[in-house]
Amino acid sequence: MSYQPPFTLTSTIVHLVAEISEMVGKVSAQQNKEKDLRLRRINRIRTIQGSLAIEGNTLSEAQITAILEGKRVLATPREIQEARNAIKAYEGLLTWQATSEQHLLQAHSVMTLGLVDDPGVYRRGGVGVMKGDQVIHMAPPADRVAILMRQLMEWIGATDHHPLIVSSVFHYEFEFIHPFSDGNGRMGRLWQTLILSHWNPLLGYMPVESMVHESQTAYYQALNDSTLRSDSAPFIEFMLGMLLKALEQAAGATPQVSPQHTPQVIRLLHILEGSMSREELQQALGLTDRKSFRARYLLPALAAGYIEMTSPDRPNSKLQRYRLTQSGKAARLGPSNPI
Structure with missing residues (x-):
């Protein structure tokens, strides 16, 4: 395995991995089948609403619930299409393999159906991430995307790092490469959830995206800090902190010394x-x-x-x-x- 994404295993990351592993056990022990099914549905709706809201979609959890139930919703056709696509994409977590490039392209096709001209296809032109009039990230050239993505997919299949770390590294590297013309944020968050769900199915239903939406400025700051350092440790720490927060809420815990309450x-x-x-x-x-x-x-x-x-x-x-x-x-x- 020649490709190695640059990241440092900080003491904070090691601490978070231990805390999350312990909390996963605690939440799993509390599960009740009937209650679990209800909570999974609620959390999936929160996940979809949070991920879409980060990209500017204004649909509420109630509206996404209505769309899921086939009811009519008063909103723009694009926002409704984004929600329908995301609902179908998250349902695909049960069938897609995180290491499959073909499945990644299929997932993008589902996520962006009717929204872009090239669903399920890597971008053919240059792209930059804008903040107002300022370019905050210029992605690698289009002719490098396929090889960079292939290397990244091979790495997640071969690395022996903990899935909690692998999922966050993948998420950062994916956003850095920005392989698609649109939908990269939604896809990065979806694929991190997929990697986590393969480690423990419980994590496929944690509304981490909702936590990220609540801390959206810090999310982009962590991405930017990682790029400036050429080290994804800041982003890993942020995403694991959001996951721990979601698990603590699921456990009904009030954290006293979490990474956000130290x-x-x-x-x-x-x-x-x-x-x-x-x-x-x-x-x-x-x-x-x-x-x-x-x-x-x-x-x-x-x-x-x-x-x-x-x-x-x-x-x-x-x-x-x-x-x-x-x-x-x-x-x-x-x-x-x-x-």
Whole structure:
């Protein structure tokens, strides 16, 4: 196996893998057949709604439920088609193999049917990821897509890394390659869920996409940070944090020291007043290591939705500042918050 995606196994990643594995066992032990079937349906709807919402679809969970039941919904034809396609695509999790390039192309065809001119076909032209008028990522040339995707699919079939890590690495690499003209975000999230479901079927029904939608700015920030570092560790940490959060909700748990609710994050919430820059936050915390600050304080707080950027459309702006959200204010007032 010659191709090796660049990523570092940080202590945070190792910790998250252990926590998720333990939580999977806990949720599995709580399962009740009748209750499980009902929750799976609810979570699948949340998953589809979250994944589509990240891409700008405005359909609610109630509307997607109605579409699933064959009822009429007042919405644009495109949004309805996106929902119908996504419903069918997630149903395909039971039949597709994560290591099959043919199945990946079939899934894209299902996900984008009636929405693009080239469903199930790799893009034939250049593409960049835009944020307003700014190009934040220029994908590899079209003539490299097929070989890059083949290498990536071969890697996930041959690697001995934990599926939790493999699924996140795949998701990042897929978004970096951006193999299709459209639908890359939806497909990356779908395929990560597929890889996870092969490890444990329970994870095929965790609404991670809904968690990601709630922390959408941090999702794109983690993608961008990984690209800037040529190391997908920030994205792996973010996605595993979202998965743990979904499992904790499924278990009815209130996390005390999750990656988003660590003493480091709570310290950050307590010193944040008004809007502050990264430099001001580091100085207030008495920290000098910028990399450690971002990994242990800033990104987890963003991922949890406790803080937000004052300029989310320009995440790397030198004028960027951070402020508490309502969730962050509530977390700061919590009785169990350590200082």
